[in-house]
Amino acid sequence: MARTKKIRVGVLFGGRSGEHEISLRSALTVMSAMDPGRYEIVPIGIGRDGRWFLRSDAIAMLRHAAPKLRALGRGGAPVSLLPEPQGRALVNAPTRNGVPATKGRAPTMPGPLDVVFPVLHGTYGEDGTVQGLLELAGIPYVGAGVLGSALGMDKDAQKRILLASGIPVVRHFALTRSQADEDARAARRIADELGYPVFVKPNALGSSIGISKVKNGRALAAAVADAFQYDRKILLEASCAGREFECAVLGNDRPEASVVGEILIKGHEFYSYESKYVDPEGAEVRIPADLPAKVAERIREISAAAFKALALRGMARVDFLARADLSELFVNEVNTIPGFTSISMYPKLWEASGVALPRLIDQLIELALGDARDRARLKFTYQPRTS
Ligand SMILES: Nc1ncnc2c1ncn2[C@@H]1O[C@H](COP(=O)(O)OP(=O)(O)O)[C@@H](O)[C@H]1O
Ligand SMILES: [Mg+2]
Structure with a gap:
């Protein structure tokens, strides 16, 4: 052979x-x-x-x-x-x-x-x-190209594109360090407008680093200062308390969405760095999420739509916030290189959808090579037309 x-x-x-x-x-x-x-x-x-x-x-x-x-x-x-x-x-x-x-x-x-x-x-x-x-x-x-990756990281830009594509996101305002320096009351005004609790986060980071859930005006300044340590732009977001879901997407032009998983946070105010990686009992994952079939289908549809809207490729995990009664559903963020640790949601969601990790890796590599073959057919020179 x-x-x-x-x-x-x-x-x-x-x-x-x-x-x-x-x-x-x-x-x-x-x-x-x-x-x-x-x-x-x-x-x-x-x-x-x-x-x-x-x-x-x-x-x-x-x-x-x-x-x-x-x-x-x-x-x-x-x-x-x-x-x-x-x-x-x-x-x-x-x-x-x-x-x-x-x-x-x-x-x-x-x-x-x-x-x-x-x-x-x-x-x-x-x-x-x-x-x-x-x-x-x-x-x-493997994974998203330059634009999709940049959008995946920049929460503010990402939310603007999702909004423009009719995909629901929580109300939020961005604040740059220079704006905050010029107007010391800016953060306070935004938080009052959104209502407490308000989430304060660096615009382009991950793993919940620099994120605070602020319950009242007294705690705001410290949270804002903390987030500004990591980024020159921060976001203040209305809180959506309730449930958190995640959906894995795989593909290039015709992305497929996995079954939906749920994150159940235990003993922490939100899905913080500690609850993610430090406290072994900080969060539990339920796959598939206990959801009416219609809602799960809607999450899958929105995930594929977000993937396309953000020009993603290969893979992404789309994370959702939902009201406890499921009356509202928001895309919280996409991750273009989701966690692949032995307990990570992305590989687990595909496993539950019938794609085991070795096969998932094969597919991701094939998607990268397929995209490169497709792009190799493009012309990079131009011959001006003569009339
Ligand atoms: N607007 C919000 N309402 C409720 N919880 C939120 C909100 N924003 C963030 N969180 C909580 O904080 C966690 C981390 O926020 P996220 O924006 O996903 O940052 P990261 O990119 O660091 O994962 C979320 O998984 C959720 O538990
Ligand atoms: Mg997140």
Whole structure:
């Protein structure tokens, strides 16, 4: 039997965002589920300082670091990706201040990457920046492109597009640091207008970092100051107390939506970082959510519509807020690189929909390669017409 060539997949993990440690957990799950008969994995760890390392020891190293939520430790060969499409390969990292980045003989680099799976959450990973580099390097990649990734990260821009597409979102106002500096009462006026409790959050972050549920005017200033530590733009949102649902979307032009899951928060005011990752009893996941079939179908429809409206590709998890009596349903946000940890909703929702993790990864890689094949047919030059 003829052996088909393995697909060489660069897996990116770690990164400069506050979700570095979560990314390590996600990457461990993804790499462990990839069929070694089908893929040659090229593990690329990105340190908190943004440096890239080829980590052949990735799986063993992550098994050690990920459960403890530790940052990526030292090790591996420093590598870079050039912003030009000829090689599609990692190169030895250039010298730093004249000192070679690697002592001794430079390590052998893997051949051209067929595709990259960025398992990075948050800033400089999920926001279109890494996607831009991969575009320049001419390497197909899993997940949303530059625009979709940027919209997925920017909650304010995302909500504007969803609203314009007729998709319900909670009432909100954005506030920049310069606006707040000019007008010290701006946040107070917005909160009074929305009514308490009000959610205050950095515009472009994740994992609930910097988010507060503010119950009264006295607590507002501290929440605003906290959110401004992480972003120059923050959002103040009307609260939608009740239930939280999540739906997984997979596909390119004809996205499919999974069964719906519910997050049940235990002993925390909302789905905070602690309830997500620190307190093992902080939240429970129910798949499928206990919902009338009509509501579940509506959530699936809205999820696919949001995916299209935001120009997404490959995958996304669409998160919802709902009133307890289900009288209202809002898209809270989309995540273009959803968590892939062993307990994460995205892979679990697909598993419950009949797509096990190894098959899900196959599909995501095929979607990335399919999109690249399709785009390769586009013309990049123009011959002016002569009349
Ligand atoms: N407007 C809101 N009403 C009620 N709960 C909210 C609201 N906004 C955020 N939350 C709570 O905070 C959590 C995190 O907010 P989210 O906007 O999803 O940020 P992140 O991108 O960090 O996940 C949500 O899962 C929910 O529990
Ligand atoms: Mg969220």
